[in-house]
Amino acid sequence: xxxxxxxxxxxxxxxxxxxxxxxxxxxxxxxxxxxxxxxxxxxxxxxxxxxxxxxxxxxxxxxxxxxxxxxxxxxxxxxxxxxxxxxxxxxxxxxxxxxxxxxxxxxxxxxxxxxxxxxxxxxxxxxxxxxxxxxxxxxxxxxxxxxxxxxxxxxxxxxxxxxxxxxxxxxxxxxxxxxxxxxxxxxxxxxxxxxxxxxxxxxxxxxxxxxxxxxxxxxxxxxxxxxxxxxxxxx
Numbered sequence: 001x002x003x004x005x006x007x008x009x010x011x012x013x014x015x016x017x018x019x020x021x022x023x024x025x026x027x028x029x030x031x032x033x034x035x036x037x038x039x040x041x042x043x044x045x046x047x048x049x050x051x052x053x054x055x056x057x058x059x060x061x062x063x064x065x066x067x068x069x070x071x072x073x074x075x076x077x078x079x080x081x082x083x084x085x086x087x088x089x090x091x092x093x094x095x096x097x098x099x100x101x102x103x104x105x106x107x108x109x110x111x112x113x114x115x116x117x118x119x120x121x122x123x124x125x126x127x128x129x130x131x132x133x134x135x136x137x138x139x140x141x142x143x144x145x146x147x148x149x150x151x152x153x154x155x156x157x158x159x160x161x162x163x164x165x166x167x168x169x170x171x172x173x174x175x176x177x178x179x180x181x182x183x184x185x186x187x188x189x190x191x192x193x194x195x196x197x198x199x200x201x202x203x204x205x206x207x208x209x210x211x212x213x214x215x216x217x218x219x220x221x222x223x224x225x226x227x228x229x230x231x232x233x234x235x
Contacts, residue, residue, distance in 0.1 A: 003121055007053040009035040010042040010068065011082070012060040016103065020055050020082065023110040029118055039068040046072055053098075053117060058083040069097070078120070078162070080113060098162060120161050123175035127164060139167075139186060141176050150174070152191070156205045156216055158183055160198040168219070193231060196224040203234045 007030055011017045017035050024030040030053070034045045039056075040063055046054070056065040058081055069079045078098040086102060098120070099113045126143060139150045150169055159166040160180035167174045167183075176183070184192070184200055195201050195214055199221050207215045209231060214221045 003029065003125075004031050005029055005052045005117055005121060006031050006033045006049070007055060008033060008042065008045065008049070008051040010037075010039055010054065010056040010060075010065060011035075012037045012057060016057065016082070019105050023105055023107060024055075024114070026107075026111070027114045027118075030114060039063040039065065042068060043071060046077070050077075052076070052078060052121065054079045055082055056080070059085065078117060080117075116161075119173070120164070120166070120175070123166065123173065124164065127175045127177050136188070141167075141174055148174070152187065153202075153204065155192075155202050156219060157202060157221060158192075158200045190234070193227075193234060195227050195230055196222050203231070206231075
């Protein structure tokens with residue numbers, strides 16, 4: 001059974017608030033607990049209700065969404081920034097935002113965000129520890145008293161999820177308590193390439209690259225503008 005994720009919306013525009021709520025209503029595991037038009041009002045509600053997810057606009061009169069998230073930093077709250085301005089993306093990722101959505105909201109993009117939220121919280125409840133001792137061909141992760149050896153060649157890609165990294169391996173997924181930058185240091189650079197702020201891919205698993213998308217068996221990943229030259233000579 002999927003855990004219920006309680007969310008709040010902080011957005012000064014009523015139509016945009018309704019847009020977020022309409023998209024969220026498509027996912028039974030997302031449950032609205034509050035919707036407000038001003039970040040200072042939201043601050044008090046966050047302290048009272050302790051939501052799991054915060055859908056927050058960046059640009060609002062008097063007090064921005066970025067300022068609000070800085071004010072409530074810490075804990076398990078997952079902020080998802082929503083804005084009309086892509087130039088805010090870098091700052092939002094530096095604040096460890098879970099996701100960054102552009103207006104007007106696209107249903108397909110919101111769906112990807114919602115499913116990532118679901119998968120992340122499900123995995124987080126029994127996340128693995130990353131064992132630093134490993135050999136050239138394996139990564140070792142630990143869950144409780146169990147240890148797992150992941151063969152590096154079987155890894156499809158790794159995805160940043162705040163302080164965690166999700167590892168996709170042959171139809172299975174693991175969540176380890178280590179940032180993507182740490183995991184990258186443990187992987188052979190000639191085979192694993194950073195293609196986005198949030199993704200590292202195993203070059204051997206790539207089927208094709210088209211425009212700003214990378215296609216693997218059963219997976220489609222974004223190719224970030226700053227990383228478009230990363231695959232030259234490798235694929």
